[in-house]
Amino acid sequence: MRARVLVKPKAGILDPQGQAVERALPALGFTGVRNVHVGRLIELDVEDPDRLPEMCERLLTNPLIEDYEIVETEPVTS
Amino acid sequence: MRARVLVKPKAGILDPQGQAVERALPALGFTGVRNVHVGRLIELDVEDPDRLPEMCERLLTNPLIEDYEIVETEPVTS
Amino acid sequence: MRFGVIRFPGSCDEVDAQLACQRFGEAVILWHRDRDLKGVDAVVVPGGFSYGDYLRVGAIARFAPVMEEVAEFAAAGGIVLGICNGFQVLCEAGLLPGALLPNTSLRFIFRQVELEIVSVDSPFTGAGESGQRLSIPVKHTTGRYYAPDAELARLEAADQVLLRYAPGENPNGSLNDIAGVCNEARNVFGLMPHPEHAVDPLTGPTGGLRIFESIRAHIADRTGAPA
Amino acid sequence: MAAAGAAATPGGSPIARTSDGIGVSRYRELGLTDHEYDLIVSHLGREPGDTELAMLSLMWSEHCAYKHSKKLLRRLPTEGRHVLMGPGENAGVVDVGGGLGVAFKVESHNHPSAVEPFQGAATGVGGILRDVFAVGARPIAVLDSLRFGEVATSQRSRYLLDRAVGGIGHYGNSIGVPTVGGEIYFESSYEQNCLVNAMCLGLAPHDRLIRAAAAGPGNVLVLLGALTGRDGIGGASVLASAELGEGDEAKRPSVQIGDPFAEKKLMECCLELLDSELLVSLQDLGAAGLTSSSSEMAAKGGVGLDIDCARVPLREAGMEPFEIMVSESQERMLCVVEPARVDAVIAVCERWETLATPIGEVNDSGRLRILSGGDVVADLPVEILVDDCPLYDLEPAEPVGVDMYAPAPAVLRGDEPPAATLLALLGSANLASRLPVFEQYDPVVQSRTVRRPDDADAAVLALPTGEAIAVSIDGNGRRVACDPRRGAAEAVYECAANLACVGAEPLGLTNCLNFGNPEKPHVAWQLTEAVDGITEACHALEVPVVGGNVSLYNEAPTGPIFPTPVIGMVGRLPDPARAGRLAFAQEGDAIALVGGFEPSSRGSELAKLRGEAVAGPLPECDPAAVREAHRTVRVMVNSGALHSAHDIAEGGIAVALAECCVAGGIGATVTLPNGLDPFAEAPGRAFIVSGPQSALTGLQIIGRVGGEALVIGDALDIAVAELHRTRRGGLAKLLQ
Numbered sequence A, B: 001m002r003a004r005v006l007v008k009p010k011a012g013i014l015d016p017q018g019q020a021v022e023r024a025l026p027a028l029g030f031t032g033v034r035n036v037h038v039g040r041l042i043e044l045d046v047e048d049p050d051r052l053p054e055m056c057e058r059l060l061t062n063p064l065i066e067d068y069e070i071v072e073t074e075p076v077t078s
Numbered sequence C: 001m002r003f004g005v006i007r008f009p010g011s012c013d014e015v016d017a018q019l020a021c022q023r024f025g026e027a028v029i030l031w032h033r034d035r036d037l038k039g040v041d042a043v044v045v046p047g048g049f050s051y052g053d054y055l056r057v058g059a060i061a062r063f064a065p066v067m068e069e070v071a072e073f074a075a076a077g078g079i080v081l082g083i084c085n086g087f088q089v090l091c092e093a094g095l096l097p098g099a100l101l102p103n104t105s106l107r108f109i110f111r112q113v114e115l116e117i118v119s120v121d122s123p124f125t126g127a128g129e130s131g132q133r134l135s136i137p138v139k140h141t142t143g144r145y146y147a148p149d150a151e152l153a154r155l156e157a158a159d160q161v162l163l164r165y166a167p168g169e170n171p172n173g174s175l176n177d178i179a180g181v182c183n184e185a186r187n188v189f190g191l192m193p194h195p196e197h198a199v200d201p202l203t204g205p206t207g208g209l210r211i212f213e214s215i216r217a218h219i220a221d222r223t224g225a226p227a
Numbered sequence D: 001m002a003a004a005g006a007a008a009t010p011g012g013s014p015i016a017r018t019s020d021g022i023g024v025s026r027y028r029e030l031g032l033t034d035h036e037y038d039l040i041v042s043h044l045g046r047e048p049g050d051t052e053l054a055m056l057s058l059m060w061s062e063h064c065a066y067k068h069s070k071k072l073l074r075r076l077p078t079e080g081r082h083v084l085m086g087p088g089e090n091a092g093v094v095d096v097g098g099g100l101g102v103a104f105k106v107e108s109h110n111h112p113s114a115v116e117p118f119q120g121a122a123t124g125v126g127g128i129l130r131d132v133f134a135v136g137a138r139p140i141a142v143l144d145s146l147r148f149g150e151v152a153t154s155q156r157s158r159y160l161l162d163r164a165v166g167g168i169g170h171y172g173n174s175i176g177v178p179t180v181g182g183e184i185y186f187e188s189s190y191e192q193n194c195l196v197n198a199m200c201l202g203l204a205p206h207d208r209l210i211r212a213a214a215a216g217p218g219n220v221l222v223l224l225g226a227l228t229g230r231d232g233i234g235g236a237s238v239l240a241s242a243e244l245g246e247g248d249e250a251k252r253p254s255v256q257i258g259d260p261f262a263e264k265k266l267m268e269c270c271l272e273l274l275d276s277e278l279l280v281s282l283q284d285l286g287a288a289g290l291t292s293s294s295s296e297m298a299a300k301g302g303v304g305l306d307i308d309c310a311r312v313p314l315r316e317a318g319m320e321p322f323e324i325m326v327s328e329s330q331e332r333m334l335c336v337v338e339p340a341r342v343d344a345v346i347a348v349c350e351r352w353e354t355l356a357t358p359i360g361e362v363n364d365s366g367r368l369r370i371l372s373g374g375d376v377v378a379d380l381p382v383e384i385l386v387d388d389c390p391l392y393d394l395e396p397a398e399p400v401g402v403d404m405y406a407p408a409p410a411v412l413r414g415d416e417p418p419a420a421t422l423l424a425l426l427g428s429a430n431l432a433s434r435l436p437v438f439e440q441y442d443p444v445v446q447s448r449t450v451r452r453p454d455d456a457d458a459a460v461l462a463l464p465t466g467e468a469i470a471v472s473i474d475g476n477g478r479r480v481a482c483d484p485r486r487g488a489a490e491a492v493y494e495c496a497a498n499l500a501c502v503g504a505e506p507l508g509l510t511n512c513l514n515f516g517n518p519e520k521p522h523v524a525w526q527l528t529e530a531v532d533g534i535t536e537a538c539h540a541l542e543v544p545v546v547g548g549n550v551s552l553y554n555e556a557p558t559g560p561i562f563p564t565p566v567i568g569m570v571g572r573l574p575d576p577a578r579a580g581r582l583a584f585a586q587e588g589d590a591i592a593l594v595g596g597f598e599p600s601s602r603g604s605e606l607a608k609l610r611g612e613a614v615a616g617p618l619p620e621c622d623p624a625a626v627r628e629a630h631r632t633v634r635v636m637v638n639s640g641a642l643h644s645a646h647d648i649a650e651g652g653i654a655v656a657l658a659e660c661c662v663a664g665g666i667g668a669t670v671t672l673p674n675g676l677d678p679f680a681e682a683p684g685r686a687f688i689v690s691g692p693q694s695a696l697t698g699l700q701i702i703g704r705v706g707g708e709a710l711v712i713g714d715a716l717d718i719a720v721a722e723l724h725r726t727r728r729g730g731l732a733k734l735l736q
């Protein structure tokens, strides 16, 4: 299975990257954008999807500062 | 609307982060993982979703080296 | 005394740490794949970019075989000092509380900063005085110390914050100006500034000497050897 | 396996210049002229095959063959008593005593940085590091020389600056090599062609130095490091687009991504291989990838090589032989190993988690033969790749009666009081504090940095011998544009002056010649004059050129860049503890002016701010006087008598004094010699030194250190705090 792990900063933790994006957008003429957060995307093929949560807890994320979500996705064609 | 922008390295572009994760996993006992790629996740509230592609091209991603995908998501409750 | 400095692939400041330690004793390099701490009295987890800092700083290095030994050594009361990337690794490994997040500037920053010793009740600051100022450089992109509110309150109450950036000197947005914290047992210490780059008057201020002196004095006390 | 005879074209599909003209458009697209193609055919006695043409077109490109600059470069003096390796090797090496050599080189990565500034600059650093460890030296310092359009008005230039600096820091910081110096100028001529030049220094015991010459028939060619992918810009991208059909997007060559972690392992691995004496020779892979590195190794050793490109480990499936041969994937090295040592080499590489793959063999055929599985896809005499490309004579012509460059828009009228003029200069993008840039670089890793940026005019690095080396990088395109010969000579003098300020005697220099299109007579003239200017200054100071790089065709539709020779110079000083500093240090110290000095406002920063013409001539220079001034300062610094030394460069003596005050946080009161214009320039000739009065006897005393303001006669009186604020904010405010 091809899976995506979406990792984002935990709510309440200062996210300067999100803020930087939010500040930069109006200058380029993009208004009406709020609550920007920047996190990480990890895509991978796993043989045993049941082990994904454990992988996330142990390596892919730091649960103290990040939340994550696992999403199934299309296999890559190659 | 709350949207997610999933940004990942373009196919064929060197992805050292993905390689590093792929090499680290077996040592932790996670086998059968392949084609790992690491990218970025950007979440934001936009008033005018039609402008998202333009935002992606101009600020959120580097079109030379990254591909992106826009996904609609649940509004944050807060 | 004998220091051991770990070398991960991507470590950069391990030779610097070794040179600094050699002013105070013997210092050997410990290879990341070896499960052998070579009988050292103190372990230094040095600065640099272990495993490229890919994925998340310190995330991959904490799983190196040598880190299992370091965890055991620490559990048995061994002295462990984590500098910069080493601090990040120790947090990731759960040997120290909290985490390091990207600087609020989002940029790498090199700066000679003023630090204040908060607590002298530790093997790492014992030779200093409370409130004493040390000039030591920082150089990092991910040095903003973070711990959840309750944890932070607990750390402060337990006197685990050993070093703070002096007022106005916080280079990265660390909570409570925290520059370095120790664990509850006070034998594991991590800090973002680089004391190993502040030991030689030829190359700059020497605020880092206090840290290494403290470790030597502590070990000498413990083993009854002359400092 | 079929042995290809001289007349058979390997790899099939010979490019016949037949009726349909496909062959013609093909080689032209690859940048070869009809004449060059004819030469290839006549040398080869047949048409080249596909892979061969790809390889030849890159090896015959300006970048690899130096076809418009090679003849000119022969004028540069390359010999000196300290030279261990001169031009022709991956980096030049000078002897620094105690059995140690310092290798150094500067190289451009201008075009990739214009396309993707972060990765372009990062891979520029990666590339120059490889050149240095390719000769067996451990990289110990990086410097950068950057040029962008006017940051005050160009958003794009601010972006390029921000990202290029980020990329340089990312690579240097991550790999553990300190970035100890650099320079940055902003001029509109660089708006479309930014310059990103990176210099690296390395340290090696003499017996670890290694050349790139392949040797020993039967020896094995081993590829080290990263997987090979479709990475490449310039040559390779042209090639690949010629090969691909429409809509074949995924196959297009891509921007090179730097992986400093991979390079760190590769570097440690190569140094360990050399320490263990496991290698016969070593070479980095740079432009034109395997093609250039293998053919140069073969040429230098006078041998032949067989390479099986099917053995090259790939990052992407389905790569064609020509793609493999021209790929510019980063973080790779090529070495020659005796067969009995291959296993030992692979074991060291495993320890450093670095891939090592035997891909070929040395023989005595004098030919580079590329196999793919069982097929011969290229079979070329080595000399056709390396030596046979025609070298062109330049046709220089001095432009007369026309100014080649428009003046910058005036921001000063010219009637401002001196105080306002000084503040305008200190706050201008070209003179303001570079702190916002260099605080993104780690200057101290490796524990030998004795003088960091802003401490002194040159960086100083302690050596294990107890002595030290100093390094500086310089080049003022505006002044070279005004007067190419004197402007280029000045860059050499200024570098040497920077070294004198810390007490160092020059050992050698490297240079990067960044110019426009050399086929245009006025650019050819700039280039010729500049090389002559460098040559003159080298003779005057007895400093040899030990290496360098050339970057041509830096042109936009609006015209060429300012001619920008960048000079990097390395020197030696006996006692690092006495290395000079630029800051005024002690209340009551005397201030002296050292050096003959007849500056002019032509080509000065003030002339720029006033919108004056970019035109010469620059002041004449008396080489003997320059040498004497440098020697005086150097000797005094080394004696420990001085508290500060600073050369007078951009912005004239007023700016130099202000810099000494700001660095020391202390004022000064000065009376200028009669008739000396405080803002006029003649870089490289004169110095401001300070110290106890008794130490400065015999010098021209012009004032005293002390107070909280800089006072110059009755011309100006400005608080040091204000000088500091203005200088600090000039660039910082543009980078927010």
Ligand SMILES: Nc1ncnc2c1ncn2[C@@H]1O[C@H](COP(=O)(O)OP(=O)(O)O)[C@@H](O)[C@H]1O
Pocket (backbone or CB within 6 Å): D063, D064, D073, D076, D086, D087, D088, D089, D090, D091, D092, D105, D107, D131, D286, D287, D511, D512, D513, D545, D546, D547, D548, D549, D550
């Ligand atoms: N401007 C120059 N001055 C002196 N030597 C130069 C100059 N430009 C190039 N060289 C020398 O020519 C050789 C080839 O340069 P280059 O192609 O940049 O080398 P590499 O492929 O190792 O990066 C090198 O030895 C270099 O030092």
Ligand SMILES: [Mg+2]
Pocket (backbone or CB within 6 Å): D090, D130, D131, D134, D284, D286
């Ligand atoms: Mg080279």
